[in-house]
Every structure is written in structure tokens, then in C-alpha cells.
Amino acid sequence: SGVIAARGWPAARIGVEMDNYWFSAAANESLRKHLRDAAFSDATGLVNWQRMVKSSHEVEFIRRAAAIADAMHSKVVELVEPGLPKNVLVAEIQKQAILGAGGHWGDYCAFVPMLPSGLDATAPHLTWDDRPFNNDEGTFFELGGCYRRYHAPLSRTVYLGKPPQKFLDAEKAVSEATEAGLGQCRPGVTCGEVADAFFGTLQKNGFTKDSRAGYSIGLSYPPDWGERTLSIRRGDRTVLQPNMTLHFMPALWLDDGGLELSETILITPTGVECLCKTPRKLVVKS
Incomplete structure (x- = not known):
């Protein structure tokens, strides 16, 4: 004052x-x-709505954060195995996050690593304890790279053992719905139109999702990497513009497990670009 x-x-x-x-x-x-x-x-929300469209410098920072997110997920695939305590893996994930990638250091993330397994994966935003990973169990890893406070969230799911058919069906449904949603992402299209494409395709594959499928991201501090503005949900009339960055988040939380295969995306002048390079698929480790 x-x-x-x-x-x-x-x-x-x-x-x-x-x-x-x-x-x-x-x-x-x-x-x-x-x-x-x-x-x-x-x-x-006034300032957040004004900063949804990023400058070229901001986009570059988010690209660097995306490279860090890729490195974090590579560490997960390298190390996760039955019997490994979750806190031990998280320590390695966090080490990689701070070491950074591509010659750029890593900042502390606005969200902690989330990696629920089995029945715990029926809900989002659960973290870790010292329990070991188990065979015949799926775990989704929702991690975020961060560079100079700019974030790039990325989710992938790992199944240790042979995944049941329901898990494979969920992967197929999410993958096809994601492609449909991303196919609508371009300047001039509303978030609601993207949501209609995503949710319509998901439903055709026999799955439903009550929560939104994405939101705006950028510069943030704990406890959240979201900008709390636009959402990929039906009825959202926010019009996409070039240099908007979003976390496209097509997660499924089912009765007996969960599956997440998300992307950090950039709206380009002609369409959309996924900024992370980690393959968008279920990872199976025997």
C-alpha cells in the first residue's frame, strides 16, 4: 500500500x-x-488471460523445458522395475529434472512428480511413498520439465508385465481420441470444438471421461503449472491463437487403474506441434 x-x-x-x-x-x-x-x-485471472499467447522467447524456454521432460521420462523407462521403491525412482527423476537437458539446467517444477500404480491410478495427483513397483501393474508418470519457471508437462504410462486387454483397449481409445483432438488444434478453432472431436472419438471407442482434456500452461510457481484460463472441454468458446501453449491431457481414470498419454502442445500458424519427443504409447516392460 x-x-x-x-x-x-x-x-x-x-x-x-x-x-x-x-x-x-x-x-x-x-x-x-x-x-x-x-x-x-x-x-x-486478468493477467493470466493476457499471457496465454507466448512470445518467441517464451516458446523457446518451453521447448527447453520439453527436452527436460523427455529426459525425465527416459530415466523412468531406464530404471523402473519390480521391487524398486518409488521414492528411489523419484530421487533419480528429480535429479534429472535439475540437471536439465540439451545443455540447459532445470528449474524446480510447480508440481511434484505423480506416479500412482494399480488401484491408486484410478485417481489423479497422487505422489509417491516407499512401496516398490509391482509386476502386473500399470503406473502413469505425470512429470514436468521446467526451465526458468516455464513448464512442459508430459505423461506416459508404464506397465510391468503383460497388460490386460482392457488396458490395451484404453490405450487405443486414448491414442485415437488424441489424434482427433490434435487434428482440430489450429488458429481460429475453439477449445470446445477440439473437445468435441476428442470426446466424440473416445466415446466411439467405448470410453468416457468426465474431466477436461487440456489447459493452458506457461510460467508458473507451486502449487500448479496451469494458467487457470482456457480448458479443452465442451462449451469452452476460447479461440486458439498462434503461440498458445497447452497441456493436452487425455487421461483415463478407470475403476481398476489409470492411463495417461499427454502432450505439451504449441499452436502454430497452421496447426499444432507436440514439443516433447517421447513416443506417445504405452510402455511395456517385462
């Missing part, structure tokens, strides 16, 4: 983000107490 008053704005119209991770009730009360002549308005 002192800085605002010193700059000659004690009676200005001031926007505050009432729904924000980092703007507390105490901070809001202090501003209103010390700037009694100011007019306050709720500006929740």
Missing part, C-alpha cells in the same frame, strides 16, 4: 485477484485499510 500511495495512486481504481494462490485475505484487508480512497475491483 505504501508503494502504491508513493506513486500517486492512493485513490486509483485497483484490481486485485480475489481467487489467487498467493494473495491472502490479510493482504487484501491491509490494502483496503491503508488505501481507503481507492476503488477495488476483482481482477481474478
Whole structure:
């Protein structure tokens, strides 16, 4: 409040983000107490909506983050095996995240590694403990590379042993629905139109999904790498523009397990580019 008053704005119209991770009730009360002549308005999300379209420099930072995400997933495939405690693998994942990739160091991520297995994978956002990986069990790894606070999330699923047919059917459904959704990603198309293509194809393959299939990403701090603006969900009328970056997140959380095969995508002048290079498929390790 002192800085605002010193700059000659004690009676200005001031926007505050009432729904924000980092703007507390105490901070809001202090501003209103010390700037009694100011007019306050709720500006929740205003800045985030303005930063959805990235500059060329920002896109380059996200590309570097994507290379780090690829390196993290390579480490997963290299090391995961039955009997390995989850916390041991996470330590190696985090080491790779900070070492970086392609000659660029890694920043700390806004989200921790998520790697639920078996029945735990029926829900998102579960982390790790010291239990070992088991044979005949699937684990999805939702990881994010980060470079100078810019993020590139990437999810892949690993099955140790022989996956059941339902798992393979889910992979096929997600893969085809993802291709349908990405095929609609281009400037001028709405998020809702992308969602219609994705969810329609998923349903044709015998699966349903209640949650959204993607969201805007970029610069962020804990506890979230999302920008809390557009969503790939039916009815979202946000129009895609070049240099928007999104986490395309076609996850399936089923009754007896889960499957995630996501991408960090860039909207280009003519379509879409997946920034990570890790193959989009179920990884099977015997």
C-alpha cells in the first residue's frame, strides 16, 4: 500500500485477484485499510488471460523445458522395475529434472512428480511413498520439465508385465481420441470444438471421461503449472491463437487403474506441434 500511495495512486481504481494462490485475505484487508480512497475491483485471472499467447522467447524456454521432460521420462523407462521403491525412482527423476537437458539446467517444477500404480491410478495427483513397483501393474508418470519457471508437462504410462486387454483397449481409445483432438488444434478453432472431436472419438471407442482434456500452461510457481484460463472441454468458446501453449491431457481414470498419454502442445500458424519427443504409447516392460 505504501508503494502504491508513493506513486500517486492512493485513490486509483485497483484490481486485485480475489481467487489467487498467493494473495491472502490479510493482504487484501491491509490494502483496503491503508488505501481507503481507492476503488477495488476483482481482477481474478486478468493477467493470466493476457499471457496465454507466448512470445518467441517464451516458446523457446518451453521447448527447453520439453527436452527436460523427455529426459525425465527416459530415466523412468531406464530404471523402473519390480521391487524398486518409488521414492528411489523419484530421487533419480528429480535429479534429472535439475540437471536439465540439451545443455540447459532445470528449474524446480510447480508440481511434484505423480506416479500412482494399480488401484491408486484410478485417481489423479497422487505422489509417491516407499512401496516398490509391482509386476502386473500399470503406473502413469505425470512429470514436468521446467526451465526458468516455464513448464512442459508430459505423461506416459508404464506397465510391468503383460497388460490386460482392457488396458490395451484404453490405450487405443486414448491414442485415437488424441489424434482427433490434435487434428482440430489450429488458429481460429475453439477449445470446445477440439473437445468435441476428442470426446466424440473416445466415446466411439467405448470410453468416457468426465474431466477436461487440456489447459493452458506457461510460467508458473507451486502449487500448479496451469494458467487457470482456457480448458479443452465442451462449451469452452476460447479461440486458439498462434503461440498458445497447452497441456493436452487425455487421461483415463478407470475403476481398476489409470492411463495417461499427454502432450505439451504449441499452436502454430497452421496447426499444432507436440514439443516433447517421447513416443506417445504405452510402455511395456517385462
